[in-house]
Amino acid sequence: MSTATPDAGSASVALAAAATDARQGAFAYCSQQYRVVFGAGTSARLGEESERLGIKRALVLTTPEQQDLGRRLGAGLGDRLAGLFAGARMHTPVEGTNEALGIVESRDIDGLVAIGGGSTGGLGKALALRTGLPHIAMPTTYAGSEMTPILGETANGIKTTQHSQDLVPDTVIYDVDLTVxxxxxxxxxxxxxxxxxxxxxxxxxxxxxxxxxxxxxxxxxxxxxxxxxxxxxxxxxxxxxxxxxxxxxxxxxxxxxxxxxxxxxxxxxxxxxxxxxxxxxxxxxxxxxxxxxxxxxxxxxxxxxxxxxxxxxxxxxxxxxxxxxxxxxxxxxxxxxxxxxxxxxxxxxxxxxxxxxxxxxxxxxxxxxxxxxxxxx
CATH class of the missing domain: 1.20.1090.10 (Dehydroquinate synthase-like - alpha domain)
Known part of the structure; x- marks a missing residue:
């Protein structure tokens, strides 16, 4: 299995390039505040991560196509699982977010678990932004939006973008097995x-x-x-x-x-x-x-x-x-x-x-x- 690390030659070239960049002037780098759990089989740590964040009533989010996966992984939450919303859609339409928000409010949800790709990740972010609830992302694609403080929402055919540190999930669980x-x-x-x-x-x-x-x-x-x-x-x-x-x-x-x-x-x-x-x-x-x-x-x-x-x-x-x-x-x-x-x-x-x-x-x-x-x- 690949170790997913650069070889010495490519690393040397990259570091030399970075040193050149640094000599060209000052820069600022803002580190995001999140926890990453990476590897094979890491989905098994969902319950542990939920407990660490103090989540007692979690809402699992998926697309309609991934609701069975959501149920399977959500079972790892045990009695912390309070519901599943399988209405995540592409481009994060605000009407879908409002529907999920109704469930959050009616079931006393105190944490969000987004399982899927960019559509589900977008819904998780939209809900976290509106509620301030702790948010765990479990990507099943390579979209990468779980790493960003960016949300694109669509209303009346127009997609608008928001930036906020509140959009970054508290924990991202990368499980290679979920992508196979x-x-x-x-x-x-x-x-x-x-x-x-x-x-x-x-x-x-x-x-x-x-x-x-x-x-x-x-x-x-x-x-x-x-x-x-x-x-x-x-x-x-x-x-x-x-x-x-x-x-x-x-x-x-x-x-x-x-x-x-x-x-x-x-x-x-x-x-x-x-x-x-x-x-x-x-x-x-x-x-x-x-x-x-x-x-x-x-x-x-x-x-x-x-x-x-x-x-x-x-x-x-x-x-x-x-x-x-x-x-x-x-x-x-x-x-x-x-x-x-x-x-x-x-x-x-x-x-x-x-x-x-x-x-x-x-x-x-x-x-x-x-x-x-x-x-x-």
């Missing part, structure tokens, strides 16, 4: 979503040597693991590497600001109800292309992690190798939505290495809609 049954296609899409966090962390305005180290290593871990998962889904070493990479990439997302890529994916997902992970996988090479000339050091590190000569092309090739959709048209975006999405994407200013310009952004979205290979936008 994740279908290869979903694993791949989820993994590309995680890679997107690290890509943007490398050119974030508040990037620092520590998050850059984590970002490069996270991309490398996922890039070597995901193709193995496609051919051997039960490969324990690949699953461990992928979950390790997702943790690192998610930690980057939680530590520094995101830019163009995440803005575009939030706009597209909210406007057209597109599948979250696939949207990230399709848009990522095009967002990287848009920023490539303005963030050359980030592109060098991304290419190195991918073992590619060019970062945007390497990301596009990885998407193709994983048999993921490469066109927004494939996942339900209408062609007549391109201009509307571009208008929405430039409406609010946000940090990005290259200025965000209306015509160029429309060209980027159009290229992603068609599935073009990376080219300068």
């Amino acid at each position: 049954s994740l279908p290869p296609h979903i694993s791949a899409a989820s993994g590309l979503n995680a890679i997107a966090h690290a890509v943007e962390a490398l050119y974030a305005p508040d990037a620092n040597p520590l998050t850059s180290l984590m970002a490069e290593e996270g991309i490398a871990a996922l890039a070597r693991a995901l193709p193995r998962i496609m051919t051997a889904p039960a490969d324990a070493g690949a699953r461990r590497d992928a979950l390790y990479g997702a943790w690192l990439c998610g930690a980057c997302l939680g530590a520094v600001g995101m830019s163009l890529h995440h803005k575009l994916c939030h706009v597209l997902g909210g406007m057209f109800n597109l599948p979250h992970a696939e949207t990230h996988a399709i848009v990522l090479p095009h967002a990287a292309t848009y920023n490539a000339a303005a963030a050359p050091e980030a592109m060098i590190r991304i290419a190195r992690a991918l073992r590619a000569t060019d970062a945007p092309q390497g990301l596009f090739d990885l998407t193709r190798r994983l048999a993921l959709p490469r066109r927004l048209a494939e996942i339900g975006m209408p062609e007549d939505g391109i201009a509307r999405a571009a208008e929405m994407a430039v409406r609010s200013p946000y940090a990005n290495p290259r200025p965000v310009e209306r015509v160029a952004i429309q060209d980027l979205i159009a290229a992603a809609w068609r599935g073009d290979a990376p080219a300068q936008h």
